Amino acid sequence: MIALDGVVKQYQGQNGPFSALDNISVHIKESEKFGIIGESGSGKSTLLRMINALETPDNGTVTVDGEDVVNLSPKQLRQYRKKIGMIFQQFNLLNNKTVLENVTLPLKLHKFESALDVDEVLSFVGLSDKKNSYPGQLSGGQKQRVGIARALITNPKILLCDEPTSALDEKTTDEIVGVLRRAHEVYGMTIVVVTHELNVIKHLCDRTLVLEAGNIIDTIDIKPSSHVISEASYYERVVEVLKK
Ligand SMILES: Nc1ncnc2c1ncn2[C@@H]1O[C@H](COP(=O)(O)OP(=O)(O)OP(=O)(O)O)[C@@H](O)[C@H]1O
Numbered sequence: 001m002i003a004l005d006g007v008v009k010q011y012q013g014q015n016g017p018f019s020a021l022d023n024i025s026v027h028i029k030e031s032e033k034f035g036i037i038g039e040s041g042s043g044k045s046t047l048l049r050m051i052n053a054l055e056t057p058d059n060g061t062v063t064v065d066g067e068d069v070v071n072l073s074p075k076q077l078r079q080y081r082k083k084i085g086m087i088f089q090q091f092n093l094l095n096n097k098t099v100l101e102n103v104t105l106p107l108k109l110h111k112f113e114s115a116l117d118v119d120e121v122l123s124f125v126g127l128s129d130k131k132n133s134y135p136g137q138l139s140g141g142q143k144q145r146v147g148i149a150r151a152l153i154t155n156p157k158i159l160l161c162d163e164p165t166s167a168l169d170e171k172t173t174d175e176i177v178g179v180l181r182r183a184h185e186v187y188g189m190t191i192v193v194v195t196h197e198l199n200v201i202k203h204l205c206d207r208t209l210v211l212e213a214g215n216i217i218d219t220i221d222i223k224p225s226s227h228v229i230s231e232a233s234y235y236e237r238v239v240e241v242l243k244k
Contacts, residue, residue, distance in 0.1 A: 001158065001190045002028040002051055007060035009046055009214075020046045022214040023060070033184055033191045035201040035208030035222075042211040044194040048160055051192060052084050053077060065157060082110060085151030085189075089163035091143040093135040093150075100131040103149045114155045124186070125149045125179055141172035148179055152187065159183070161193040165200055170237060174229045177203050181227070202226045 009021040020043045028034045036044045049055040050062050053069045062069050065083060072080055093102050104118055122128050125145040135143055144164065151159055161180070165173040177200055184191055193204060201208045202222060210218040232240065 001030040001032070001065055002026075002192070003061075003063040004047075004050060004057075005061045005063075007047075007050060007057045007062065009043075009050070009055060010058050019214045021050070021057070024214070024216060025060075026209055026216065026219075028190060028192060031184075031188050031190055032207065033181075033205045034193070035205035036192065036194045036211060037196065037198065037201055037208055038211030040196070041213075043214045044211055045162065047211070048162055048192065048194050051158070052081060052086065052160060078110070082112060082154065083157045085154055085156035085159045087144065087147045087151050087159070087161050087164050089166045091135070091140075091147045091167075093143060093146055095135050098132050098134055099127060099138070099146050099149075102135070102146055103131075103153055106150060106154050112154045116153050116155050118153060121149045121153045124152065124183070139172070140168050141175055144168065144172075144176050145179060148176075148183065152183060155187065156189055158190045158192065161191065161195075163195055164193065165197060166195065171234055173197065173200065174203070178229060180204060203229050 005025045007021050007024045008019060010017045011020050024047065036047055038044050046055060050057060051064065053072065056070055067080065069080055094105070097105070100118065103121060106112070107115055119128070122131055125148055127142065127145050127149065130138065130142065135146065138146065165176050168176060180191065181204060193200065195201060203226065205222050207222060208220050209216055210220065
C-alpha cells in the first residue's frame with residue numbers, strides 16, 4: 001500500500017545540510033497497523049509527511065496505492081489526499097464549531113464518494129450525545145474521538161496518526177488505542193502511527209520501524225499477544241508504578 005524506496009530528505013542545519021531521512025526504504029502492507037518510533041528529531045514526522053505528500057524527497061520514490069505521489073499535479077494531489085485521514089496530537093479542532101460541524105467539515109470541503117454517515121461515525125466513537133457540544137466543553141480524550149470521527153467520516157484507505165495520544169493520560173491513551181483498533185477491525189484501513197510512546201505501538205501495531213538520526217535501525221514485529229490492554233484502574237496503575 002505504501003512504498004518508500006531510497007528516500008533522502010535533506011534540510012539546512014546550523015552546520016550545513018544534513019539528512020533528516022537518509023536513504024530510507026520501507027514497505028507497508030494494505031491493512032497493516034504500522035508504527036514509526038524514534039527519539040525526537042529522528043525523522044518520524046518527516047517520514048509521515050512524505051506519505052501525505054507534504055514533503056517531496058530529494059532522492060528516491062514514494063508510491064502509495066500504486067501511485068507515484070512525488071510528481072502529482074495540484075489537482076491530482078487533492079484527489080490523492082482524499083484517500084488519507086489524519087489525526088493529530090493537538091486534535092486540530094475548530095473551537096467555534098460544534099462536534100457535528102467539526103466531524104462533517106471534510107465533507108463540506110470536498111466531495112467523497114464513499115463517505116460514512118455522521119451519526120454512524122459519532123456513535124462509533126461514542127460521542128452521539130455530544131454532537132452539539134463545542135470542543136471547549138470536551139475532555140482531551142473526547143476531543144481526540146472527534147478527531148478520529150472527522151478522519152473516519154471520509155472512509156480513508158489510509159489513516160495517518162501523528163502522536164495521537166501524546167496529549168492524553170495513560171487511561172485515556174488506552175481508550176483511544178481501543179477506538180483505533182476497533183476502527184481498523186470495522187473499516188480495515190492501513191494505519192501508520194508516529195509516536196514516542198512504546199505502549200501505543202505495543203498495543204496497536206503489527207510492526208514498527210525504529211528510526212535514529214534519519215536511519216532505520218530496526219523493524220520489529222509485534223507479538224499479537226501484546227495487543228491486550230490492561231484493564232487496571234488509575235489507582236491500580238499508581239500502585240503498580242509508585243509502590244511496587
Ligand atoms: N522544514 C525544516 N527545515 C529544517 N529542518 C527541519 C525541517 N523539518 C524538520 N527538520 C529537522 O529534521 C530533523 C527530523 O525532524 P522530524 O520533525 O522529522 O523529527 P521527529 O522524529 O518527528 O521529532 P519529534 O519527535 O521531536 O517530533 C530534525 O533535526 C528537525 O529539526
